[in-house]
Amino acid sequence: MTSQHTRPAIVITGIRGRLARLVATRLMALGERVIGIDSRPFGTPPEGIEVHTLDVRRRQAEDIFRRNEISAVVHMGIVHSRRNTATVGHHFNVVGTQTLLDYCHRRNVPKVVVLSSANIYGPRPGNAQYLDEDTPLLAGETFHDMRDLIAVDMHAQSYFWKHPEIETVVLRPVHIVGRVQNAPSNYLSMSTVPTLMGFDPMIQIIHEDDVVTGIVRALKPGIRGVFNLVGPGAVPLSAMIDAIGGRRLPVPGLAFRLGTALLYRLRLTEFPSPELDHIRYVCMVDGTRSRKVLDFAPEHGIRETLTHLKTMRAER
């Protein structure tokens, strides 16, 4: 134990998540020591990771920062499921982030990477085709449950001036696709995919491994700021469904909205009906900044990413 403590470690919150584990594996392969935190109990934690099952809001979480030299924090312990988010999730996300960043400040952690999302710009009919990082975060305008994710992003941004000694990085990836459990991955891997009749917006997806690469790039000393993370390009939703081999089922807007709202109430779906705007309007981002500053370029093409999603789902 004592020899381990002499090595600085990277803390990953939300380590039970699939993407977080991918980040941990990649960092360990690069020779880093990783400490994971998650409030959800773990079955068998991946080998080599020191895992703490606790809520970051609990005081004892700070012990991890007291007892170890922490070189960076990757904050992925953010709940994206919209159910109950108004109370439990909202508090967990907003207060959890604030508490975590306070530890970083008190314990002189030099680098914090927060995994936000490009969804917080919000799909809107008046959107420019490509939104840059300075675009106002308007997702909460029509979908109130997004407010906590916006608050998390903004809170992290406030550290740019509150604590300039910490290199804070906010990453806003487009729809992450792969083994991750999230709405776009679940949606695209349905065998019959309902779409909104008459709408076929351009969609951007990114391979989960490319997101991991983006996070690793963000950990490089000297990097700070907000970055959109963009995958291999944009394709109409219909072309994406065709490419993955799904069957499209166009449903009239009103029926879709009412149907989803009903199924959501009955807990038969996890898609809240305001999320339907993602298959109605564009919410696309410009990745110029991450390309220039992070030297980030996605390695996986669209077809490859979709094939990956399909294989991952078949294995489950």
Add this chain to the structure above:
Amino acid sequence: MTILGDILNTAKQNWDHLGDEVSGERWERILEHTRLSEFGYDAFGYSPDVVKRMLPLAAFLYQRYFRVRAQGMENIPEGRVLLIANHSGQLPFDAMMIVSSVLLEGTRPRMIRSMVEKWIPSLPFASTFFTRLGQVPGIPANCIRLLNSDEGILVFPEGARGISKPWEQRYQLQGFGQGFMRIALETGTPIIPVALVGAEEQAPSIANLESLARRLGMPSFPITPLGLLPLPTRYHLRFGKPMRFRGDPNGEDALILRRVNKVKDRIQQMLEQGLRERTHIFR
């Protein structure tokens, strides 16, 4: 039955040859302007395949219905360019014909992207259809992005004020927006003034049911002779010499307006010239 079959067959053959001008080398030149993904769409969702499928209809309207006479094609340069045109006729056939003229007859054929009303994306079907045809919601950031990749953009600075104006204001340019000039200054884009004579008479607005329009959320609800079908007036289309402007894109309104008015005056002159030279509305 055989007679009807023959008629349908002839019609089909005629139809199949419409838009044949745009094939082979010409089509290749048009495609050169666009960066397409492996899926066949550009970054905005434009699909040349869909355009190609619509070409017979466009060619029919261009050659047979409105029998467009276009001049000044050679004025449209390679690279980034803003086409600034008068807007008229209640329904946007003018946009379709200006885009078609460059595809069918342009000295340097290319797809012109027009800036459409910002509320188009909220309409089912129309949103997708317009996107596939390369039309883009009229948001400055979109226009700047396209010009920076050297596209040609069509803008009607009069917007709904122009297309919905009543009969007694025909060929009188309405208030011009200033956005196009700020964008031209920012991106160093030459402006081609475009004047279209003929569309004004295709659907004279006899009355405008304003209260109904308001209720439907439309800019106007005109009563026209044939409803949605325009009269087969002849279109006279004129592309002027490039106009180049320099200055601060974030300058005062008054300074921008002075430059906007130069373009507007030019188009008004071209309209009047076109009207003088026209001998008949339909011929």
